[in-house]
Amino acid sequence: MGQCGITSSKTVLVFLNLIFWAAAGILCYVGAYVFITYDDYDHFFEDVYTLIPAVVIIAVGTLLFIIGLIGCCATIRESRCGLATFVIILLLVFITEVVVVVLGYIYRAKVEFEVDHSIKKVYDTYNGTNPDAASRAIDYVQRQLHCCGIHNYSDWETTNWFKEAKNHSVPLSCCKATISNCTGSLSRPLDLYAEGCEALVVKKLQEIMMYVIWAALAFAAIQVKVKIKNSVSTFRGLSSHSLLLNLEVSFLSLPEILLVRIGTCSQILRYVIQYVIRKYL
Structure with a gap:
């Protein structure tokens, strides 16, 4: 026993x-x-x-x-x-x-x-090229979290990249995944993610x-x-x-x-x- x-x-x-x-x-x-x-x-x-x-x-x-x-x-x-x-x-x-x-x-x-x-500093350094780490990070976040800009897509208008591009468009990573012919143009806001990334990044972390x-x-x-x-x-x-x-x-x-x-x-x-x-x- x-x-x-x-x-x-x-x-x-x-x-x-x-x-x-x-x-x-x-x-x-x-x-x-x-x-x-x-x-x-x-x-x-x-x-x-x-x-x-x-x-x-x-x-x-x-x-x-x-x-x-x-x-x-x-x-x-x-x-x-x-x-x-x-x-x-x-x-x-x-x-x-x-x-x-x-x-x-x-x-x-x-x-x-x-x-x-x-x-804000990260968005200001965005240059749209893939080799740039900050640009890759922003594009990744916007695609993964379905967001655009800091608070909304209009934030891109104050960035250096937007001013230098002079095409009145935001990065293609702001485009909704369901829109196949999206060009990132601000004249078609319904093609873009409406929510900003800051709140979503905070929530994710x-x-x-x-x-x-x-x-x-x-x-x-x-x-x-x-x-x-x-x-x-x-x-x-x-x-x-x-x-x-x-x-x-x-x-x-x-x-x-x-x-x-x-x-x-x-x-x-x-x-x-x-x-x-x-x-x-």
């Missing part, structure tokens, strides 16, 4: 470590997605620190992979030292995830200022940052439910078998409360971040 309990506990913990590996892959994917997407919009913000949450979440994903490796080895060997290392790193990852959430909220709030500060926040928040909630703190205390006088059972009980009860934990953490962190932004930013 005892051996059966040990085997069951080992199976649960090995499965938990496999989940950590899956989590590592998801977090690294989210971080990489943020990097790739922000690269398409990097001309619209100057603060490179905006990408810090993405860097940290990739680091967290790497740590989770290491945790899974240590956890599997410690579980199979019933190593008390290995399980202790497993829990300590898990605690560090949890703290890092909280930091990611806080930084994510802070930099998400700064996105609007960054874009508003930079977008804030959505991307929310992916980082929710990914970190979700896995932080999972780790809270695994009861890291309680697991640490079990090292005082508990055998490896008892520790395995303790972690097993915590893990098996995870699904019933995960969504509640995520919602509660989100509300608390929202109030904290709002206070920090009002106080220091």
